[in-house]
Amino acid sequence: MGFTSLGLSAPILKAIQEKGYDTPSPIQLQAIPAVLEGKDVMAAAQTGTGKTAGFTLPILERLSKGPRVRGNQVRALILTPTRELAAQIQENVFIYGRHLPLTSAVVFGGVKINPQMLRLRKGADVLVATPGRLMDLYNQNAVKFDQLEVLVLDEADRMLDMGFIRDIRKILQLLPEKRQNLLFSATFSDDIRELAKGLVNQPVEISVSPANSTARTVEQCIYPADVKKKAPMLVKLVNDGNWQQVLVFMRTKHGANRLATYLTEQGITAAAIHGNKSQGARTKALANFKSGEVRVLVATDIAARGIDIPQLPQVVNFELPKVAEDYVHRIGRTGRAGEVGKAISLVCAVEVPELFAIERLIQTLLPRITLAGFEPMNVLPESKLDTRPIKPKKPKKSKAVVGTPSENNPQGQAKRTNSTRGNLTKRVAGRGNSHHKPAGARTSNRTSGHRQA
Known part of the structure; x- marks a missing residue:
């Protein structure tokens, strides 16, 4: 089955062809029709599954048939945990929407806010944002949600891990009740299902990448x-x-x-x-x-x-x-x-x-290779595959979050809530936990019928 059978218009199909794609991935086959029908979606999909196109393509299709966006307004809001991911999604929105009369923008912390405020004066059909910077912009009356039609939470599990739950709840309170909600996460953990209770309404559940799946290649x-x-x-x-x-x-x-x-x-x-x-x-x-x-x-x-x-x-x-x-x-x-x-x-x-x-x-014993000259003094014990099912962790009650994580202040990142997965463990090589982006706040300069923001 090709993209032509999914109900996408000619301008989007042209952009897909120019990108070099001809066959939808499993998540795209399931998500695109559901989003086009206006249904809420709750999808478990990992990096590399094509999930970004799974929601950007149908969102662009739906927005192309609606009214023009007004100043400071947003019609589709995509929330993401990091600047890198925000930039990547914005790039996809630009590529797939290049033949449509739509505008898009991306906002995140770590850069000056004034250019972002100026950009949003004209409104954006699609806004990709990190939660902290979006709240900063809202508090300065730079962004409004009266025209909002679609909300996407991408990598929701990572947003919870990074302590964004308070910002997410604040943002949800600002949005119109009548809207389409799309939630994408690596897994359907207890924390994600708890978040989904107040977000999605009778969602289409999609799972194409179990938590323990690794590519055969x-x-x-x-x-x-x-x-x-x-x-x-x-x-x-x-x-x-x-x-x-x-x-x-x-x-x-x-x-x-x-x-x-x-x-x-x-x-x-x-x-x-x-x-x-x-x-x-x-x-x-x-x-x-x-x-x-x-x-x-x-x-x-x-x-x-x-x-x-x-x-x-x-x-x-x-x-x-x-x-x-x-x-x-x-x-x-x-x-x-x-x-x-x-x-x-x-x-x-x-x-x-x-x-x-x-x-x-x-559920795999990883093969071991001993490199000559680097034989360890402390030998690793042999592995024995444990086939017992992994019991899901019981959700814990969230404690008050200390501060609000802000993309432009990585050192002042909020403590994780107890409801999030994993603990920060300080070791010689402990986990890095930042949320930043590779390029400044880019805006889309559209050509070929795509009006410039």
Whole structure:
């Protein structure tokens, strides 16, 4: 079944063809008709499934048949946790809507708010926003929702993880009751279902990517290593394999900086991307990585959201994530669209609990490869596959959030609520938790019938 059978108009089909796509993904086959019919949707879909097009295409189709947007008004609001992801979605909106008389904009923190306020004076058919900056703009009367028709919460699970629940609830109170609601999350956790109770109305539930699913095209393995030998081991793997484009995951911002510096000193071009980096540095690092000027990009989990490279050959877990589901998110960056990819994890003895949790989640024993000259002094115990079903965590009552997470103040990020998944654990390489974007607040300069904002 092709896109022509999904009820999309000629201008959108033309944009899809120009993008090089001809066959819808499973999530697109299910989501597009439901959204076109005006139904609420609750979808479990991970990165790389085509979910962004799954909601942007039908939203653009519906908006193209409606009234013109008025000043400061928004017709479709897409909320996303990070600047990188916001920019990626905005790019998709622009590409798929280039032949339509619609406007779009993206707003996020970390950049000056005045240009964003000026941009919104003309209104936007589609506004992609991070929650904190959207609230800032609303409080300054720069954005209004009287014309709002559609609300999208993308990567809702990550927004809860990052402590955005209070902002989300505030935003929901500002929106018209009569609207279409689309919720996209990696999983239907208890927290997500609790959020959905006050959001979606008799939704169409779609699940195309179970929490434990990993792409069949991804070759997974682990290299046992002592902590102090991980960095030199990575150097050897990169050099011996002649890897030219590698995404490396770290838990902390400082750890990412140290590793990028070490790799550079060893003659491997590397850059780090995380919340403490300036906008210019983040943009440059990502651009250089995509172009091949930088061979290794070291990223924290949150900062990696929105990195969209179709044929990324290798992903390395320099440290295993504390939450097993994040392993699936990480390695989902490679092996996309049927391409073959490699997911390599450097595992030390203290990470055995995380390793066992991951293997239990994906129901696979990861093959182990011992690298000559890097045999660990602390040997990893053998794994035994635990086939018992994983019991869902009972939802906890949320405590008051201390402060409000703001994209333009990563150091002042709010504490997580108890209802969110996982705990922050401080270690030598703890989790990075930032939410930033690679380029400034971009607006769409439309051509070919697309009126300029």
